[in-house]
Amino acid sequence: MAELLISISIPDWLAHTIAALVQCGLLLAIALCSAAVGIWLERKVSARIQDRLGPTRVGGKFGWLQPPADGLKLICKEDIIPAAADHILFRIAPYVCFCATFCVFLALPFANGWVAVELNAGAFFLLAVAGLEIFGVILGGYASGSKWSLYGAMREAAQVVSYEIPLGLCVVVVVILTGTMNLVEIGNQQAGWFFNWHIFHDPFTFVVFWVYVTCAVASSNRAPFDLPEAESELVAGFLTEYSGFRWVFFFMGEYASMFVVSGLGALLFLGGWNGPIPIASLLGLTPDGGDVFGWIGNLLGMCNFIAKAFAGMTFMIWLRWTLPRLRIDQVITTCLKYCVPIVSAMLAGVMLWSFFLPGGLILHVRSRYVAQPPSAVQSRAESSITAEGGCATRNTMDIR
Amino acid sequence: MDAINWHSCFFLLFAAIACGFAVAVVVVGDIVRMACCLVVSLAAVAGLFFLAEAEFLGAAQLMVYVGGTMVLLIFGVMLTARGPFVSMKTGGGQWVLAIVIGVALFAVLLQAATSTSAWNGPKANDQAAVPAANNSPLPQAGEGPGVRAVEGDSQDAAGQLGLGLLGVREDRLRRQDKPVLLGGMSGYLLVFEIISVHLVVVLVGAAYLARARRRGRNPESRSPLPDPRSPKPESP
Numbered sequence: 001m002a003e004l005l006i007s008i009s010i011p012d013w014l015a016h017t018i019a020a021l022v023q024c025g026l027l028l029a030i031a032l033c034s035a036a037v038g039i040w041l042e043r044k045v046s047a048r049i050q051d052r053l054g055p056t057r058v059g060g061k062f063g064w065l066q067p068p069a070d071g072l073k074l075i076c077k078e079d080i081i082p083a084a085a086d087h088i089l090f091r092i093a094p095y096v097c098f099c100a101t102f103c104v105f106l107a108l109p110f111a112n113g114w115v116a117v118e119l120n121a122g123a124f125f126l127l128a129v130a131g132l133e134i135f136g137v138i139l140g141g142y143a144s145g146s147k148w149s150l151y152g153a154m155r156e157a158a159q160v161v162s163y164e165i166p167l168g169l170c171v172v173v174v175v176i177l178t179g180t181m182n183l184v185e186i187g188n189q190q191a192g193w194f195f196n197w198h199i200f201h202d203p204f205t206f207v208v209f210w211v212y213v214t215c216a217v218a219s220s221n222r223a224p225f226d227l228p229e230a231e232s233e234l235v236a237g238f239l240t241e242y243s244g245f246r247w248v249f250f251f252m253g254e255y256a257s258m259f260v261v262s263g264l265g266a267l268l269f270l271g272g273w274n275g276p277i278p279i280a281s282l283l284g285l286t287p288d289g290g291d292v293f294g295w296i297g298n299l300l301g302m303c304n305f306i307a308k309a310f311a312g313m314t315f316m317i318w319l320r321w322t323l324p325r326l327r328i329d330q331v332i333t334t335c336l337k338y339c340v341p342i343v344s345a346m347l348a349g350v351m352l353w354s355f356f357l358p359g360g361l362i363l364h365v366r367s368r369y370v371a372q373p374p375s376a377v378q379s380r381a382e383s384s385i386t387a388e389g390g391c392a393t394r395n396t397m398d399i400r
Numbered sequence: 401m402d403a404i405n406w407h408s409c410f411f412l413l414f415a416a417i418a419c420g421f422a423v424a425v426v427v428v429g430d431i432v433r434m435a436c437c438l439v440v441s442l443a444a445v446a447g448l449f450f451l452a453e454a455e456f457l458g459a460a461q462l463m464v465y466v467g468g469t470m471v472l473l474i475f476g477v478m479l480t481a482r483g484p485f486v487s488m489k490t491g492g493g494q495w496v497l498a499i500v501i502g503v504a505l506f507a508v509l510l511q512a513a514t515s516t517s518a519w520n521g522p523k524a525n526d527q528a529a530v531p532a533a534n535n536s537p538l539p540q541a542g543e544g545p546g547v548r549a550v551e552g553d554s555q556d557a558a559g560q561l562g563l564g565l566l567g568v569r570e571d572r573l574r575r576q577d578k579p580v581l582l583g584g585m586s587g588y589l590l591v592f593e594i595i596s597v598h599l600v601v602v603l604v605g606a607a608y609l610a611r612a613r614r615r616g617r618n619p620e621s622r623s624p625l626p627d628p629r630s631p632k633p634e635s636p
Contacts, residue, residue: 016406089436121456128463135439135470142432157474164467181456 027116031102031256036067037310038255042317049321077244084145085241093143094242094249097136101256103129108263109184111273111301122183123171126264127164130219133257134160137221137228140250141238152237155328156228159218162332166339167215173208173343173350174198174268187272194276199269204349209269211343213315214334216261221254223320227328255313262312263305270308273301410451418444426498429489435473442466456561565592 040055043066047054059065081090107122107129109115119125134156141153177198178186190196199209218225229237239250266272280297326334421441425434442465449458490498565588 086430086432089433092436119455121459124463125455125459128459128467131467132443132462135466138470138474139432139436154474157471161471 023116027105028102031105031259032252034259034309035252035255038258038313039067039070039251040064041310041313042255042320045314045317046321049318071248074248075245079244079246080241082145082241086143086145089139089143090241091246093136093140094246094253095136096139097133097253098249098256100129100132100136101253101260103132104257104260107183108260109187109267109272110305111298112188113184114298114302115184118182118184121181123175123181123186123264123268126183126260127168127171130257130260131160131164133253136253137238137250140242141228144238144241146241148234148236148240149238152228152234152240156221156238158328159221159225159227159331159335162335163215163218163339166211166335166343167219169340169343169347170208170212170215171264171268173205173347176347176350177201177205177354183267183272187267187274190271191274191281192278194271196274197269197271202350202353204346204353205269208343208346208350209265211339211346212265212269214339216265217316217319218331218335220257220261220316222258222316224323224326225331226320226325227331232325258313258316259309262316263309265312266305266308271304272308273298273305275300275304407451411448414444414447414451417441418448431477432473435469435477439466439469442469564588 040063044054044062055063055066057063058069081087104126106116107119107125109118109122115122137156138153141149141151141156144150174186175181178189180186180189190198194200198205200206221228227237229239234240239247242250280300418441421437421444424437425441428434428437442461446458446461446466449455449461
């Protein structure tokens with residue numbers, strides 16, 4: 001884009017600045033749109049679950065303009081900062097929360113190669129940055145100068161510190177299977193039919209996916225793990241003292257992070273941008289067939305990815321309006337007594353499975369359809385474990 | 401003015417943020433604000449790592465240091481504080497001591513930094529790296545052909561690091577010609593294992609301490625409770 005602007009005789013520095021701003025704006029738009037659609041979805045799904053209609057009038061049909069109307073209402077609200085609060089931290093906290101979630105979108109691929117920054121350690125980056133969102137919550141809870149807020153923040157801290165462990169282990173399982181932390185490569189290795197998805201790789205990954213779902217719900221503070229803002233006990237938890245636009249920032253952060261964890265789940269386990277049936281590659285819409293065809297294929301892939309992410313969000317909303325809230329001891333028990341041991345056992349299981357049965361559950365089908373033989377991943381893992389020297393490592397180098 | 405070195409711009413920006421907030425950590429009195437400044441400073445250092453395309457290191461910096469500071473803040477400050485907002489006052493003696501130590505450390509680091517050969521001779525790389533950095537508006541997107549050519553193998557640093565921790569040093573293996581010597585290159589396996597065992601010992605120790613204290617207290621804390629209901633056996 002910068003080249004395009006330079007070609008119409010715009011000065012170099014201005015062109016690069018404009019290009020950077022446009023790209024940032026694009027990412028911001030994606031983050032905000034995912035949050036807005038999430039809020040609308042929450043209203044409609046919760047209404048349906050409670051046998052209501054939800055918003056129907058704003059913007060004509062289905063109340064699709066409800067999120068902007070909400071936003072407008074919230075901007076008009078009075079911005080209150082409690083006298084007992086630490087003013088600077090109180091103001092910073094919502095931005096920290098939202099910015100952390102926004103930064104995650106930098107490394108989230110939407111289709112094959114359609115990612116703002118293709119990071120080599122994308123999965124790790126995503127986990128690290130998504131964890132920072134919690135900092136905003138804790139800061140906000142502490143700086144409010146209110147008991148309710150502090151309780152919410154403390155619960156958040158306990159919950160997050162414990163749930164980051166199984167969440168990380170779930171990602172490690174996929175990283176071991178694929179041999180890479182690059183999210184684009186992880187997505188591409190699941191190309192083809194739906195049985196190439198990692199969730200169907202073997203029985204262990206199937207279990208790991210559900211552990212991931214549990215941890216993802218917990219890490220984005222959604223019911224039944226919404227203890228930090230338990231409205232029946234803590235007024236609104238860490239949000240108690242926030243109003244108006246600062247509250248909106250927390251809210252948008254929460255919905256954007258729902259999108260992120262759903263998208264990460266889709267990437268790691270549900271094939272990412274690869275649909276259940278490889279329509280795009282059956283029709284020849286791959287980058288090999290030319291730029292335009294590759295572009296159309298990627299567009300289809302992006303639709304796939306976004307559909308999966310929103311399916312994940314719908315699932316989380318469904319959970320919220322179905323299950324009662326857990327107590328804090330139950331939350332910690334779920335994590336430390338169930339999630340961690342299960343995912344550890346599954347990690348060992350996945351390693352053994354890919355050692356003895358390389359190539360997944362349906363061996364022959366997989367080897368027939370997958371472009372890159374799964375033994376490539378396997379031999380790499382073997383070479384790193386056996387460490388027999390030059391020969392094995394040469395093998396790894398060839399594959400790469 | 402038509403060729404800005406964006407890499408340098410962002411380097412200066414991140415470096416300024418890191419240094420500025422590091423100073424703020426010292427100057428600000430409130431402990432939580434200090435921790436907040438520390439987090440920003442460390443995050444800016446992570447940004448420098450990303451700028452140098454050391455993504456793994458940058459993410460690790462965010463995960464370990466920024467997350468670690470947060471946990472430290474919670475368990476060190478919030479759970480132990482007696483008042484609502486804890487502030488720390490440093491005396492004159494502490495200032496002097498801190499300045500002496502700080503200047504000494506700075507001198508050592510400066511000496512180490514200037515004695516690194518890569519730091520002294522980036523001139524050859526500059527010509528290749530600058531055009532590639534100029535082509536891209538974002539610092540992270542500077543993976544142009546020039547940078548790739550200069551950096552070479554560092555693109556998959558995470559993979560090499562992982563193999564190194566498992567005992568395969570790819571960089572050494574490639575250079576080594578004699579197959580006899582290949583067996584001895586165990587990489588960081590021993591260090592890695594020692595650290596792992598050490599961490600397990602620490603965890604077990606922490607769990608043991610937490611348990612033992614509760615067991616020790618339980619008889620004491622329970623004994624006053626049944627007292628009013630039933631008379632002690634030895635009291636009459």
